[in-house]
Amino acid sequence: METRIMWSVIGLGIVTLFIIFITHWFYKWNNPKCNGVLPPGFMGFPLVGETLQFIMPSRSIDIHPFIKTRIQRYGAVFRTSLVGRPLVVSADPEFNSFIFQQEGNAVEMWYLDSFSQIFDLDGESRFNSVGCIHKYVRSKVLNQFGPESLKETLLPQLEKMVHKTLSIWPSQASIEVKQATATMVFDFTAKQMFGHDYEKSLEQISDTFANFLQGLISFPLNIPGTTFHKCMKDKKKILYMINNMLKDKLTSTAETCQGDFLDQAIKDLSSEKFLTEDFIVLLSFGTLFASVESLSTTLTLAFKLLSENPSVVDELRAEHETIIKNRDISDSALTWDEYKSMTFTLQVIDEINRLANVIPGFLRRTLKDIQVNGYTIPAGWMIMVITSALHLDPNTFKDPLAFNPWRWKGMDSIVISKNFMPFGGGLRQCAGAAYAKVFMATFLHVLVTKYRWTKIKGGDVVRAPILGFGDGIQIKVWEKA
Numbered sequence: 271m272e273t274r275i276m277w278s279v280i281g282l283g284i285v286t287l288f289i290i291f292i293t294h295w296f297y298k299w300n301n302p303k304c305n306g307v308l309p310p311g312f313m314g315f316p317l318v319g320e321t322l323q324f325i326m327p328s329r330s331i332d333i334h335p336f337i338k339t340r341i342q343r344y345g346a347v348f349r350t351s352l353v354g355r356p357l358v359v360s361a362d363p364e365f366n367s368f369i370f371q372q373e374g375n376a377v378e379m380w381y382l383d384s385f386s387q388i389f390d391l392d393g394e395s396r397f398n399s400v401g402c403i404h405k406y407v408r409s410k411v412l413n414q415f416g417p418e419s420l421k422e423t424l425l426p427q428l429e430k431m432v433h434k435t436l437s438i439w440p441s442q443a444s445i446e447v448k449q450a451t452a453t454m455v456f457d458f459t460a461k462q463m464f465g466h467d468y469e470k471s472l473e474q475i476s477d478t479f480a481n482f483l484q485g486l487i488s489f490p491l492n493i494p495g496t497t498f499h500k501c502m503k504d505k506k507k508i509l510y511m512i513n514n515m516l517k518d519k520l521t522s523t524a525e526t527c528q529g530d531f532l533d534q535a536i537k538d539l540s541s542e543k544f545l546t547e548d549f550i551v552l553l554s555f556g557t558l559f560a561s562v563e564s565l566s567t568t569l570t571l572a573f574k575l576l577s578e579n580p581s582v583v584d585e586l587r588a589e590h591e592t593i594i595k596n597r598d599i600s601d602s603a604l605t606w607d608e609y610k611s612m613t614f615t616l617q618v619i620d621e622i623n624r625l626a627n628v629i630p631g632f633l634r635r636t637l638k639d640i641q642v643n644g645y646t647i648p649a650g651w652m653i654m655v656i657t658s659a660l661h662l663d664p665n666t667f668k669d670p671l672a673f674n675p676w677r678w679k680g681m682d683s684i685v686i687s688k689n690f691m692p693f694g695g696g697l698r699q700c701a702g703a704a705y706a707k708v709f710m711a712t713f714l715h716v717l718v719t720k721y722r723w724t725k726i727k728g729g730d731v732v733r734a735p736i737l738g739f740g741d742g743i744q745i746k747v748w749e750k751a
């Protein structure tokens with residue numbers, strides 16, 4: 271009897287100590303050390319944080335509920351924790367603008383741990399080189415896809431590619447838009463990146479991009495059966511293809527150089543210390559992925575929004591038919607001056623980008639303590655600049671969930687600069703911004719002047735928190751009579 275009582279007391283003591291330990295751990299996790307007052311918020315459970323709530327699917331084009339409810343509860347700046355890291359989320363336009371201006375001073379670019387593993391960015395090497403790497407990549411991307419390159423060489427090639435793609439669609443019973451546009455963007459971008467010839471390729475490598483995005487925000491658990499494991503397998507497949515392209519270029523003569531992204535990087539192998547053959551392959555992969563996923567998702571949303579708003583399509587068609595009527599030769603190639611004249615088209619593209627918010631925001635890491643609204647964000651913390659909250663703010667954009675391209679007419683440029691950031695801001699603004707807009711404008715030009723379409727099924731938006739489309743969007747396309 272006494273023995274039983276003794277073991278009961280011991281067991282109760284162990285349970286009590288365990289509860290005390292867990293309670294203390296939970297308290298410390300939710301009350302990190304800080305040289306000041308932390309922004310309001312909740313850090314969730316140790317290690318997990320609030321990651322599960324963050325990736326919970328939402329079937330709305332609106333701001334993800336994880337972000338919206340916390341803004342309502344805590345204000346425009348709040349703290350949380352994702353995949354084990356402390357994070358401050360900001361939907362404050364002034365603070366966001368300040369953060370983008372502090373690149374390399376108070377903050378630096380950052381990636382979730384899963385993204386870092388995918389791109390083999392680890393430890394101090396990432397901290398010390400991310401600035402010069404980004405500067406280098408930005409320079410090369412602008413050389414390859416910037417306004418000058420688009421104006422001088424890419425625009426006619428792009429129009430030809432869009433014509434070729436759309437000419438095939440009417441012969442098919444239906445088109446799954448996300449997959450079809452991802453293939454188109456991949457084939458064109460990969461050709462400019464490393465000379466990939468999609469017409470001669472035996473394998474549709476573009477299909478493997480479809481599931482990447484979920485891997486980027488998943489737990490970095492690389493075991494069979496997990497989303498991240500599948501993402502890493504797809505990565506190896508694509509890297510193998512790019513690596514073979516690189517090997518071919520390294521052994522080829524200068525005369526066969528096509529001047530693509532890979533050729534540029536090969537020339538810099540001896541002059542840039544951080545460049546290696548493996549890293550060039552990773553850079554090519556990362557740049558290609560960013561283009562394919564963001565552009566194909568935005569184009570897919572465009573089909574949904576345009577199908578639901580025929581008056582927008584009518585005005586688009588009128589603008590592009592006017593462009594053709596004003597030509598000396600009606601079927602001549604699209605020119606840069608014609609692109610620049612597409613006033614309404616560019617408003618449509620801005621409105622699609624405003625609603626798309628493909629990713630919820632942009633990540634930065636603090637290099638020192640930062641003060642905001644009386645609060646302190648400690649050095650080493652992450653900051654997520656939530657652009658979706660700016661884009662869907664009713665104080666800036668009346669009836670923000672409505673697709674209304676006309677809202678951009680006459681809008682103040684200062685208001686736009688602080689509240690519209692589909693491609694980021696500051697020194698880190700996406701170097702592919704011009705490429706994305708020209709690609710969309712060219713696609714819309716060919717689509718509305720040569721074809722008609724109707725949505726057959728699908729189109730349900732899903733945010734998890736990255737934009738997706740559930741069962742996709744199926745359309746039927748036919749040539750203009």
